[in-house]
Amino acid sequence: MVLFSIIGDLFRDHELGGFAKAVWLIFLLFLPFITALVYVIVRGKGMSERQLKSIERQQEYETQRIRSIAGSSSSSADEISKAASLYQSGTITAEEYESLKEKALH
Numbered sequence: 001m002v003l004f005s006i007i008g009d010l011f012r013d014h015e016l017g018g019f020a021k022a023v024w025l026i027f028l029l030f031l032p033f034i035t036a037l038v039y040v041i042v043r044g045k046g047m048s049e050r051q052l053k054s055i056e057r058q059q060e061y062e063t064q065r066i067r068s069i070a071g072s073s074s075s076s077a078d079e080i081s082k083a084a085s086l087y088q089s090g091t092i093t094a095e096e097y098e099s100l101k102e103k104a105l106h
Contacts, residue, residue, distance in 0.1 A: 002036050002040070003028060003032055003036060005047075006024075006028065006036055006039050006040075006047075007025070007028070009043070009047045009050060009051070010024055010025065012050050012051075012054060013046070013050060024039065076104045076105060079100065079103075079104035080100075080101050080104050080105075083096075083097050083100035083101055083104070084097070086100075
């Protein structure tokens with residue numbers, strides 16, 4: 001499990017060059033236990049920081065996604081409600097109301 005975490009961290013780290021990533025991977029292949037121990041000692045702090053940033057980006061993405069979904073449905077409902085009040089007050093006709101309702105739903 002630690003090896004997979006290290007490999008994931010290697011590819012998540014944009015500051016580490018391609019050659020350095022290849023060297024780490026080669027050592028992980030041939031001397032996995034020693035290399036994993038050295039990696040965690042040398043790069044452990046950065047590893048945890050990159051993991052936290054990844055989690056924060058994922059949470060921010062989900063928050064924005066939820067807000068966009070919730071916002072679009074509430075704005076549609078608001079538009080329909082405004083159109084209904086205009087129709088009830090006699091400002092617009094039934095055809096105009098239906099047209100506005102269709103636009104709000106699509």
